[in-house]
Amino acid sequence: MPATHETEDESMTDITNMRREIDEIPEAAARLLDGQSAALAAAGRALAEKDPAVVVTIARGSSDHASLFLKYAIELTVGIPVASLGPSLASIYGAKLRMNKAAAISVSQSGKSPDIVALAKAARDGGALSLALVNTIASPLAEMADQPIDIAAGPEKAVAATKSYVNSIVAGLAVLAEWSGDAALKAALAKLPDDLAKALACDWSALIAPLKDAQSLYVLGRGPSFAIASEASLKCKETSELHAEAYSSAEVMHGPVSLVEPRFPVIAFAARDKAEDSVVKIASGMAKKGASVFLSSERGEGTVLLPHVATGHPLTDALALIVPYYSVIEKLSRARGFNPDAPAALNKVTETE
Known part of the structure; x- marks a missing residue:
């Protein structure tokens, strides 16, 4: 195991940024649901109007795992298939996508990873309704999207994503609840910050x-x-x-x-x-x-x-x-x-x- 610059006693007593950010998860979820309700509702309405035949997700790392969660949530709730697209389709291969009947959901903390932005643009250029779930609303990904949503996790200093992962899913579920009109999911989201605190x-x-x-x-x-x-x-x-x-x-x-x-x-x-x-x-x-x-x-x-x-x-x-x-x-x-x-x-x- 590699040596560190901390003694074990120090490393076990110092409060890390990761610890602080984990503790902020309930507050971050509440901030998102309260402060971004208009954007979440607008994205849900846009999906209902588009009535996509398929949804694609665009992400990497923890954001891709959030997308995987949303894949199951969408398929279970509205019965529309969801597929993850490989970012290299656009950034490496320059593929032209035919997506007139699709919606594309991009998930990114920074909103500026070149391959994510490139694929999201290719999807939109191909006719998809483009949604972006980002923790940096002033970003290339958000600026390119039809429906940009600030996940409002707040600054995340630790390298490992925690509260931004949770809030990406909460944002996606809130959009899904609006899109589907699912009253049970809306009620569950309303109490979710308290459940996350528990x-x-x-x-x-x-x-x-x-x-x-x-x-x-x-x-x-x-x-x-x-x-x-x-x-x-x-x-x-x-x-x-x-x-x-x-x-x-x-x-x-x-x-x-x-x-x-x-x-x-x-x-x-x-x-x-x-x-x-x-x-x-x-x-x-x-x-x-x-x-x-x-x-x-x-x-x-x-x-x-x-x-x-x-x-x-x-x-x-x-x-x-x-x-x-x-x-x-x-x-x-x-x-x-x-x-x-x-x-x-x-x-x-x-x-x-």
Whole structure:
């Protein structure tokens, strides 16, 4: 493990930017929902008027995981297929896209990654209704979009995205609620800041001991919770230099399960939705093989319970799971001797072509 400039005592007592930003998640969500309601409603109306046959998403990194969450949310709520487009289509290959019947949702913290901007422009030039979810409203991506939305997460100094990831999803869900007229989703979003505050109090510190010296782990989910698992996996790599692979709880059985052995760590994200039983079954099966399985469901057998908030809606229930995970991964990073604010190989804005 690489040497750091902090002693362990210092690294475990200093308050990091990442910690502060995790603690701001409920406030940031409330600020978005209260302050950007007009833009969110306008984007929802634009989607209803466009009535797209397909939606595409444009993003990388944590923003792409937010897009994956929104993919499941859109498909489950309005039944319209959603696909992720590779940014190289425009930036490298110069492809001309035929998107008269499509909507394109771009997600970016900075709004200035060249390949994201290029593909969003290609989609709009091809006829798509263009939405941009950005944390920097004065940016090339926002200026290019038909419907720019400030996700209002506020300044995010830590390299690893946390509150901007959550707010990107909250913004997308709010637009979806307006687009679909889904009263249950609107009600869930209205109480979401309070639910996120409750999620901050959920203690997942049981993960620290088995992961402090781990070399690898699996992170599982299904549907929207798979998007959460994908983000969780990335944060292991970004902040803790810990190899983690995210799988659908169904897909992991097609080969990867072969690597699961006694004490192999597994984190399984299960929301209160129709996929919960599926996740629980696979997680419990791995526990029977001797794996160290941590599961956000009371239904597991031989698993360690990860406390969670039941929000009353399957989409916000899944989203709330990332909050206690963020809290524990920040602690794990420091426990492994790293500074979660400044991963050695990463920058806050990644500008790829």
